[in-house]
Amino acid sequence: MAYTELTVWTRGIIMDKEGRDIVNSISASARIEGKYAQAMENYVDNPDRTNCPTRKYCRVSDDVLENELTYENEHPNIVVLVEGTMVKGWDYMRGMPPGGTLVINTHYTPDYMIRFVPGAERLAQLVCVDAAKIADHKWLYYRLGELGLDRLSTEGAAERNKSIAPDIAAPLIAAVVKTTGIVKMKTIEPMIANKHAFDVALNELHIMTLNPVAV
Amino acid sequence: MPMLAEQKKRTVRINGCVASAQAAKYADVDVIAAYPIRPYTATMMALAQMVANGELDAEYIVADSEHSQLSIAHGAASSGARVFTGSSGVGVQFAYELYSPISGSRMPVQMMIADRTLDPPGDFGSEHTDALSTRDMGWIMGWSCDAQEAFDNHLIAYRIGEDPRVLLPQMVCQDGFFVSHITGDVELPDSGQVKEFLPPYKHPYPLDPRHPVSHGPQIMPEQGPPLQLERARAMEGSMEVIEQAHEEFAKIFGRRYDPWVEEFMTDDAEVVFFLQGAHAVTARFAIQHMRERGLKVGMVRLRTIRPYPTDRVKDVLSKFKVVGVIETNMGLGSVSSGGVLYAEAAAALYESQKRPLILSFMAGMGGEAIVLKEFYWMTEKMLDAQRRGKIEKRTHWVGFEE
Structure with missing residues (x-):
């Protein structure tokens, strides 16, 4: 039975939607492909505060999910850091089984970033993608005014922008799907609002291969 | 007053909070009394958005506390409105004074509860103590176990509470997080099905300047027992209505729940x-x-x-x-x-x-x-x-x- 956990670490409020879009779109795609899947936010992290680390979860399985009510992903196979500086400071690798994937939104290379990763020996690959640049994201400092209009601490209930992955989530989803195959590219691609950033990212991933494990 | 726009049956993936908001929309509620507290807050946020978008024509009143929230609900129901309100955890407790007056005046207010542990020291998790502590206040009360059942229970509860044989408020409860924040496939009905199941609400004695009546005046002690007996009988008599409502629901919506x-x-x-x-x-x-x-x-x-x-x-x-x-x-x-x-x-x-x-x-x-x-x-x-x-x-x- 194939069972995969994906945990996304993001920043409270200002990058909440990005994290939510990643888990929601992958979970929805998996369901389209006939799998059992669930996406949710970490209940205890919310209601979040600006910049606080918060987690979003996705579970994809060939069989019915019996742990649907469990708050947290205990053994994430895939971890995404929506903001590069989150690589330091806490153990986002906790519980990761061998053969995992870590995706980071950063302009640095995997060679540089690997030194900050706790327990990197569990990784099969470290993937760096400059998602903010590729998506020309609005939390770049000179566009903060736009950001303030669109972001409320609402757990997504009153999100103004209903489109999926209009910004940096798009390159990050591309990175996750291309390097892990958690869902099929052709299933998820039609959902993505920022198709340009999604497509560009597919050719701009910096992948460091580490300790692959036989499946 | 404009009626709810026609809706076709469709299945959506939503969590319990949004399912409750959708149910209130389908019930075409007249007055919503809101005050935020986690985890039920998302229900009120979703309803605020529906009102703002013109999907739902309702008075949306933000109170200054849960006590005011239930007071608003009580007043609105007294004027004959279909009322929706809700709370969680200590918010449920802060409104406690109002529970007996609302059931005592036989106002079928509906309250959505997404459970939250009571303090100390401040825990978001679900324990049923918040709603259960009000269980003897004369409210119809039950729990759902997923988002679809939460949606259904809201419609069924309005139908029961507003039945002239019952006229009692209802607490429609769901676990915080386990229902409120977990998404599931929810079948939203055709608006015609809801119209057939839930007739427009009409209180027999609403406050209306054209037909003056008194609600809740001071009474002498000897007038108390018959009122209490009537309320007790209404609760007891609701059992038959509850069974009929579930039967009718199964016929119209195709989902059969044992009421008990x-x-x-x-x-x-x-x-x-x-x-x-x-x-x-x-x-x-x-x-x-x-x-x-x-x-x-x-x-x-x-x-x-x-x-x-x-x-x-x-x-x-x-x-x-x-x-x-x-x-x-x-x-x-x-x-x-x-x-x-x-x-x-x-x-x-x-x-x-x-x-x-x-x-x-x-x-x-x-x-x-x-x-x-x-x-x-x-x-x-x-x-x-x-x-x-x-x-x-x-x-x-x-x-x-x-």
Whole structure:
């Protein structure tokens, strides 16, 4: 039975939607492909505060999910850091089984970033993608005014922008799907609002291969 | 007043909070009284958005506290409006003064509860204590175990509460997080189905300057007993209406719920869990796994706790050797020194010729998920009691014992 956990670490409020879009779109795609899947936010992290680390979860399985009510992903196979500086400071690798994937939104290379990763020996690959640049994201400092209009601490209930992955989530989803195959590219691609950033990212991933494990 | 726009039947993936908001929209509520507290807040946010977008024509009033929120609900209902409100945890407690006046004046206000543990020290997790502490205030009350059931229960509860034979407020409860924040496929009905099921609300004696009536005046002590008796009779008499409403719901929407209890794998069961709410979802998986190992275990989920289906609970639970009550609530110093579900289950069984052994399990406290292995552990305790023919200990705190 194939069972995969994906945990996304993001920043409270200002990058909440990005994290939510990643888990929601992958979970929805998996369901389209006939799998059992669930996406949710970490209940205890919310209601979040600006910049606080918060987690979003996705579970994809060939069989019915019996742990649907469990708050947290205990053994994430895939971890995404929506903001590069989150690589330091806490153990986002906790519980990761061998053969995992870590995706980071950063302009640095995997060679540089690997030194900050706790327990990197569990990784099969470290993937760096400059998602903010590729998506020309609005939390770049000179566009903060736009950001303030669109972001409320609402757990997504009153999100103004209903489109999926209009910004940096798009390159990050591309990175996750291309390097892990958690869902099929052709299933998820039609959902993505920022198709340009999604497509560009597919050719701009910096992948460091580490300790692959036989499946 | 513009009616709710025509809606076609469709299935959407939403969580319990949004399902409740959708139900309020389909019920075409007139007044919404809001005050934020986690986890039910998302329901009110979704409703605010519906009102702002023109999907729902309702007065949306943000109160300055839960006490005001329920006061607004009371006043609005008195003028003949269909009212929707809600709360969680300590918010439910802060409004406590209003629960008896609302049921006493026979106003069918509906309140959505997404459970939250009471303080101290401030825990988001689900315990049923918040709503259960108001259980004797004259509100129809029951729990759903997933988003679809939450949606359905709201419509069914309006139909019951607004029935002229009943006229009582309703608390439609769901577990915080386990229902409120977990998404599921929810079938939203065709608006024609809702129209057929839930007729427009009409209170017999609304406050109306054209037809003056008095509500809630000071009374002499001798006028008290008949009013209390009437309220007690309304609660008792609602049982028939509850059964009719569920029957009618099944006919129109195609989803059939037993109004009182869900029985799961109980046909040849010897030991059963007795619980309310979302933990039933995991319990079903645990029971299936234990059945594969040959253990005769099942589950009885209480769907309506007010009015309490005494005879039904007695008849159902009498079939088994051991009943394990999973409390998910605090009854400090109660009969079992555990939760409050035990006492009523035991009382219902008192008149039975075949009384099972009863254990009380304090599980899911603080809003912890009850995981498969904890269901296995509790089953072992029940089987052990069955083998001995007596209980070793009345109340077990799951996770704190060997």
